[in-house]
Amino acid sequence: MRFSTLLSTLAVVATGASAANVRSADSSIAASLTAANFYGSPIPPWEPGHHPGWYYGKGPAPSGIAAVLSGLLCDILDLLPFCLHCPKPPHPPPPHKPPPPPEFSQTFSNLTCASQDDSFQTFGLVDTIADCSAMCDTVSGCTFFNTYHDVNGKGGSPLLTCSLFSKCLTASSADNCGGQSQPDGSIDFITNSDGFCKKKPTA
Structure with a gap:
C-alpha cells in the first residue's frame, strides 16, 4: 500500500471524513513534512533555491506554498508522530492567576x-x-x-x-x-x- 493511500485511510478513520474529502494532495503534503526532509524545506533560507516549507497563520495562503497548516491537513498530521504538527491553541490561565512567564x-x-x-x-x-x-x-x-x-x-x-x-x-x-x-x-x-x-x- 502506498504511503499516501495509508495516510488517506487513517484520516478517514480518525476524523470521520469521507474518502472524497481526503485529497491525495493532502496525504502527499503530509508525507513530505518529516524531519528527514526538514519539514518541507530541505534547502535552508540562506542557500540559493530555498523555498518555505509551510505557512501557519490566519491570513490567506501565500502563493506557491502547498502546506497550509490548518483544517484537514492538521487532522492528518495529528495521526503521524514523525511529521510536523499544527500548533494547538494555548490553554487560558486559571481565573485570577497571572499568565505563566514566557518560555x-x-x-x-x-x-x-x-x-x-x-x-x-x-x-x-x-x-x-x-x-x-x-x-x-x-x-x-x-x-x-x-x-x-x-x-x-x-x-x-x-x-x-x-x-x-x-x-x-x-x-x-x-x-x-x-x-x-x-x-x-x-x-x-x-x-x-x-x-x-x-x-x-x-x-
Whole structure:
C-alpha cells in the first residue's frame, strides 16, 4: 500500500471524513513534512533555491506554498508522530492567576541579517512572532527561532519568515543578510530580524 493511500485511510478513520474529502494532495503534503526532509524545506533560507516549507497563520495562503497548516491537513498530521504538527491553541490561565512567564528569552532584535547555522531544522511563513513561537513548540528539539522580513520582491510581503533551530543562537549567527537576485530583477534584503532562545527544548 502506498504511503499516501495509508495516510488517506487513517484520516478517514480518525476524523470521520469521507474518502472524497481526503485529497491525495493532502496525504502527499503530509508525507513530505518529516524531519528527514526538514519539514518541507530541505534547502535552508540562506542557500540559493530555498523555498518555505509551510505557512501557519490566519491570513490567506501565500502563493506557491502547498502546506497550509490548518483544517484537514492538521487532522492528518495529528495521526503521524514523525511529521510536523499544527500548533494547538494555548490553554487560558486559571481565573485570577497571572499568565505563566514566557518560555523564550530574546537574544537579539531588529537586525538586518538572519541566523544561519548547522542546527537548522525547518522554515516557513507566519503572520506573527507568536505564531513562530507556537511552531517551535511543535518541532522536537526546537530550541531557537528567528523571525524576519525577507523582502524578496518589488511588491514585498507582510509575512514573517520563521526559521527553527536546535541550538540557542545569538546575534553572531545572523550573517544571512540577503543580497540574492530575484526573478523580478530586485535584490532581496532582510529587516526586523529577531531571535528567541527557548528555556527548555521541545520534547
